[in-house]
Amino acid sequence: MNNLNSTFSALADPTRRSILARLAQGESSVGELARPFDVSLPAISRHLRVLESAALIVRERRGKHRVCRLDARAMVGASLWLDFYSRFWSESFDRLDKHLKQTRQLKPGKGSSNANTKKR
Template sequence: MEDQLNATFAALADPTRRAILARLASGETSVTELAKPFDISLPGISKHLKVLEHAGLISRGREAQWRPCRLEAEPLREVADWVEAYRRYWEQSFDRLDDYLRVLKTKEKGE
């Protein structure tokens, strides 16, 4: 899982790859269509797609002349699960801080 998580975070580190994933969330499409909004060559987009594919975030099919790219969201769920543990940590920390601040305010009013 650690290697998968590392590959997923590495893939998500690039804004172009995140934008590609956002586009694929709307449905499968071709490499040419994915490349349209970017000022990047098709070989450049292909390099990004290879990183996403290596991370398991996309799959590429073959239907006659059309090679659709599809979002594979399972690695994103693993990232969400990993982040969730830290969210709970921060919520607990903020709850403790709230409690401490209430105690301080109570002491100030009592003085």
């Protein structure tokens, strides 16, 4: 439904993330997807419904089976959202860092650098 809402809440469940991991390697039927998990088939079926309504997978009837495929477009959307904030954050972090260096006369370099402030 609502894009980010449903995307993030679908991704919040580890079983669903595992299912997506499996689907990243290729399409799969419901039964195959369920096998590695220790939960009932209806439970998996519901996870798949959640993933589908978050547009993270597509399902297609193929004969007696129902085949699921990953559709990562929603992930791209979520990733862009995250990137926007990360960038905003790291820029303000850089500004703060610079400000501290200026005002406190720190030696530039190792001491105040942070692995996560790299621009991407």
